[in-house]
Amino acid sequence: MELNEAQVNKATSALLKYFESTKKNDLLADDSPVWLVLSTKILPDNSRVKPIKIPLKYPIFDENSEVCLITKDPQSEYKEMLKELGITRINKVIGVTKLKKKYKPYEAKRQLCSSYDIFLADDRIIPIVPKLIGKTFYEKKKQPVPIKMKKGVLLKEITNALNSTYFFVNNGGCSSIKVGLTSQTPEQIAENIMYSINYIVDKVPGKWKNIQRLSIKTNKSVALPIYSSLPDEAKKIEFEPIKNETEQDEQDEQ
CATH class of the missing domain: 3.30.190.20 (Ribosomal protein L1/L10, rRNA-binding domain)
Incomplete structure (x- = not known):
């Protein structure tokens, strides 16, 4: 067909x-x-x-698209990894603990959702993400996309995610x-x-x-x-x- x-x-x-x-x-x-x-x-x-x-x-995401990456703790470790690899497509990095504390209120989740075009997340934390982000992300079809956070494949993972x-x-x-x-x-x-x-x-x-x-x-x-x-x-x-x-x-x- x-x-x-x-x-x-x-x-x-x-x-x-x-x-x-x-x-x-x-x-x-x-x-x-x-x-x-x-x-x-x-x-x-x-x-x-x-x-x-x-x-x-x-692709529907380009250099002007706002991209947020959700990581395991500590988030500083992954910020440093992005810097070391010269990856500039990520606009914001949020660790799990920060996501739980800073973005617990509904309004904070809603504002976070509206601030970025796409959300990526370490595939190891995907099972716990749904209860942390709330229903707004699902209503807007902005559920985080899982990527592998290993240094050797990270650039390819992010590029493939943004080309899909x-x-x-x-x-x-x-x-x-x-x-x-x-x-x-x-x-x-x-x-x-x-x-x-x-x-x-x-x-x-x-x-x-x-x-x-x-x-x-x-x-x-x-x-x-x-x-x-x-x-x-x-x-x-x-x-x-x-x-x-x-x-x-x-x-x-x-």
């Missing part, structure tokens, strides 16, 4: 045109992630603490995976989708047979379908002008 590349290109073009039209009316609007929304026919048995790494052709996106498997039948940015071109986003889709589907129990629908959206748009498991339904998919969430709600009420 394969996605129709032409259809994916039409969808990414339509989505970015809509985003640009809304941005003209909101000068303060920030660039948005582009999400691949995956709906399955059968619910997964359980959720995963560790996100699944998915490679991208065009992540599939967070939950208990529901719908998952969202960041596959691009509105600052990228429609072609780059489409290539990211085509490049990563088989990696993503391979992690779904039942693979393509369990995929009900695939759509793409921004933070504030409705979802544009790019694949449906029902042939007749797929034929009906048209790339009409996208309504924002308010317009869609008003239409549903009529």
